[in-house]
Amino acid sequence: MRIIAVLAALYFFVSAAAFGESKPNILIILADDMGYSDLGCMGAEIKTPHLDGLAENGILFTQAYNTAKCFPTRTCLLTGKWFQESDREFVNTTTLGEVLRPAGYHTFWSGKHHAQFDPRTRGFDRFYGFLGGAINCWNPGNAPAPGAADPARIEHYKWILDEDKITEPFIPDRADWYATDVFTDKGIEWLEESADDEKPFFLYLAYNAPHWPLHAPEESIEKCRGRYDEGYDAIRNARYQRQVESGLIDPETAPLSPSDYEFEWESLKPEIRQRRIEQMEVYAAMMERMDDNIGRVIALLEKQGRLENTLILFLSDNGGCAENPTKRVGNFRGDVPVGGVDSYDAYDQGWACVSNTPLRRFKTKSHEGGICTPMIAHWPAGIKAPGRICRDPVHLVDFAPTVAALTGAENPANGQGIEITKAFHNKPLEREGNLYWQWGGGKAVRKGDWKLVRHNNDKWELYDLSKDRTELNDLADKKPELVEELDSAWHAWWKECTGKEYKEGK
Numbered sequence: 194m195r196i197i198a199v200l201a202a203l204y205f206f207v208s209a210a211a212f213g214e215s216k217p218n219i220l221i222i223l224a225d226d227m228g229y230s231d232l233g234c235m236g237a238e239i240k241t242p243h244l245d246g247l248a249e250n251g252i253l254f255t256q257a258y259n260t261a262k263c264f265p266t267r268t269c270l271l272t273g274k275w276f277q278e279s280d281r282e283f284v285n286t287t288t289l290g291e292v293l294r295p296a297g298y299h300t301f302w303s304g305k306h307h308a309q310f311d312p313r314t315r316g317f318d319r320f321y322g323f324l325g326g327a328i329n330c331w332n333p334g335n336a337p338a339p340g341a342a343d344p345a346r347i348e349h350y351k352w353i354l355d356e357d358k359i360t361e362p363f364i365p366d367r368a369d370w371y372a373t374d375v376f377t378d379k380g381i382e383w384l385e386e387s388a389d390d391e392k393p394f395f396l397y398l399a400y401n402a403p404h405w406p407l408h409a410p411e412e413s414i415e416k417c418r419g420r421y422d423e424g425y426d427a428i429r430n431a432r433y434q435r436q437v438e439s440g441l442i443d444p445e446t447a448p449l450s451p452s453d454y455e456f457e458w459e460s461l462k463p464e465i466r467q468r469r470i471e472q473m474e475v476y477a478a479m480m481e482r483m484d485d486n487i488g489r490v491i492a493l494l495e496k497q498g499r500l501e502n503t504l505i506l507f508l509s510d511n512g513g514c515a516e517n518p519t520k521r522v523g524n525f526r527g528d529v530p531v532g533g534v535d536s537y538d539a540y541d542q543g544w545a546c547v548s549n550t551p552l553r554r555f556k557t558k559s560h561e562g563g564i565c566t567p568m569i570a571h572w573p574a575g576i577k578a579p580g581r582i583c584r585d586p587v588h589l590v591d592f593a594p595t596v597a598a599l600t601g602a603e604n605p606a607n608g609q610g611i612e613i614t615k616a617f618h619n620k621p622l623e624r625e626g627n628l629y630w631q632w633g634g635g636k637a638v639r640k641g642d643w644k645l646v647r648h649n650n651d652k653w654e655l656y657d658l659s660k661d662r663t664e665l666n667d668l669a670d671k672k673p674e675l676v677e678e679l680d681s682a683w684h685a686w687w688k689e690c691t692g693k694e695y696k697e698g699k
Contacts, residue, residue: 216297216600217575218503219395220494221592222487223270225263225305225404226556227566228513228548231480235567236436236550238420238428239477243488247505247571250579252616255441256586257568259511261557262632263326264307266510266589267399273593273606277631277690281308283315287605289596290316293395296602299387303379304372304399311353317397321379323363325350327518328401330372330408330479331534334364338534341368345406345537347521355379368534371410373402373479377486381493388497393600398490402479405518405539409478409532416481417474424458424466425543428473432550441582442551447662449551455515455542468531472540473547475532502574504599506592509566513548515555517541553664559635559646560664570617575599578619585622586639587613627679629686638683645669645679650697653680 230236234245234253260266265276272279272286279286290300290312300317305325312320323333325348332344333352352363380398387394421428433449436442461469487507494500519525522537531538545555549562556563568587570576590610597604598612611624630637634649642659653676655669669676687695 215502216393217572218393218494218499219293219298219596219600220398220490220503220505221270221396222398222505222507223267223304223400224483224507224509225399225401226511226514227403227480227509228545228550229552229562229566230432230436230550231403231513231548232567234569236432236439236441237480238431239480240416241480241484243484243491244507244569247491247507248569250573251505251569251571251576252579252581252583254568254570254583254585254587254616256584257508257566258564258586258588258628258630259509259566260589260632261511261559261563261630261635263305263404263510265632267305267307269589270510270592271397273590273604273610275590275609275629275686275690277687282310283308287603288312288315288317289395289397289593289602289605292316292597292602292605293600294318296600297392298600298602299383299392299394301380301383301394302397302399303383304376304397305401306399309351311359313353319355319379319383320353321355322376322399323350323352323401327404327406328372329406329534329537330401331368331370332365333372334362336362336364338365338368338370342533342535343524344534345522345524345526347518347523347537371408371482373400373482373486376400377489380490384490384493384497384499388499395596400483400486402483403476405514405516406537407472407475407479407531407540408534408536409475409482411532413478413482413485414475414532417477420477421470421473424469425452425454425547426458429547429550432547436551442662446660447551448665450553450663450665453542453546453554458543468527468538469541469543471531472538473544475538476540476544478532500573502572504570504572504575506568506570508568511556512552512562512564512566513545513555514539515542515545551663554648557633557635558648559630559632559637560648561662563635564630564637570613572617576617581619583616583622585616586624586628587616587622588628627682627686629683631687636683638679638686640679640682643675643679645676645683655679 233241234248264281302317302320304322329344349362351361529535552562554560554562593606594612628639637646644656647653654667656664
């Protein structure tokens with residue numbers, strides 16, 4: 194055991210020498226249901242100057258992969274294991290909190306936790322947030338806050354309010370309580386409390402924005418008024434054009450995929466069209482409010498002198514979401530403005546298609562629109578030649594080995610992912626194994642640039658992503674041997690993770 198400890202210490206010494214003299218702080222920021230093109234740096238008309246600034250002074254990863262669904266992503270992100278090896282309660286895993294705390298880190302978590310266990314029992318010093326999937330952002334409870342209207346709601350979840358208090362339901366004590374702001378407040382509070390000690394921090398800031406219901410402060414919504422009056426095609430085409438002009442997208446290898454609107458803009462009745470406009474205005478306002486709050490955290494770290502040695506990783510848990518939850522809302526009202534406590538709107542499949550420009554499909558699907566979103570890495574002390582685009586694929590399973598390598602902590606996973614630190618040194622990533630996906634009816638495997646994907650019991654589709662980033666040219670019939678090879682690999686992976694044969698149709 195002593196030899197192992199000495200080797201671990203030596204490994205950290207080498208890593209620290211490569212990236213700086215002290216352990217870096219780690220800040221992971223996770224957006225919820227944000228599409229591929231929803232940042233300004235990814236072509237959006239949405240104003241995200243703070244995130245754009247992190248990309249301009251860091252690395253913008255354009256092939257960052259998730260699991261296509263909220264809680265599998267969170268399990269995978271915090272443990273480094275495939276979700277199929279675990280479940281939504283993180284069984285058979287070790288969390289980043291559980292390895293970073295004994296490595297000398299403060300461990301903080303603010304925001305969404307799509308499971309039922311208390312994070313403070315799994316390595317986190319502090320937690321403020323909810324144990325569920327979606328909340329009314331103004332009032333997650335089942336009764337009005339003082340001076341406010343009755344909240345629209347599907348259900349309410351347990352909340353843990355940082356101390357020992359666990360409450361269900363949680364009804365805020367004021368009408369202007371807003372989740373994105375409050376989650377940031379708690380993170381800032383902890384960073385201020387720990388500013389004067391010698392310990393580095395790990396802060397996991399798990400926003401529920403811009404997940405439905407679409408809620409934002411009126412001053413944020415007003416900044417977005419009139420921006421979406423022209424409808425789906427105008428916004429989608431403009432985003433794609435900016436992606437091409439900025440060099441993000443090569444139109445030869447990534448032409449704009451055919452639109453997948455549920456209904457064409459012109460076919461919508463005027464009153465429905467107006468509601469869609471308002472929904473997208475509020476969605477954009479949620480994104481901009483989240484960016485404002487991220488700016489608050491950045492400003493604090495800069496003021497404290499900790500920004501230089503803080504690795505910031507920003508990403509989304511899945512692609513744009515085409516779900517419509519209104520039928521499940523017992524007190525849904527369509528006669529109130531979008532964005533207030535008494536509304537519970539989503540932005541519909543049309544805008545989800547716009548969010549994922551230029552990719553195909555949506556959240557829960559294993560095509561690129563469901564599983565691929567941008568990731569930003571910012572670390573002034575550790576990233577060489579900042580301001581770059583990295584097109585190498587990265588995955589959630591890469592987070593644990595990367596964080597472990599940089600902090601001297603034990604790797605909580607067992608080897609599925611790779612360290613992405615080579616990208617910080619402006620070197621290509623090298624991945625020997627495959628990447629895999631399964632959620633609901635979606636299934637996929639990626640080997641190098643080859644991707645095999647299907648939905649439900651449809652036949653496998655095969656794409657060469659180096660030449661066909663938007664999955665338009667199915668080569669399955671032309672390469673049956675490769676289809677068979679990747680199909681076998683996918684089924685072997687499933688059995689290795691679960692101990693069972695995969696049953697088609699399940």
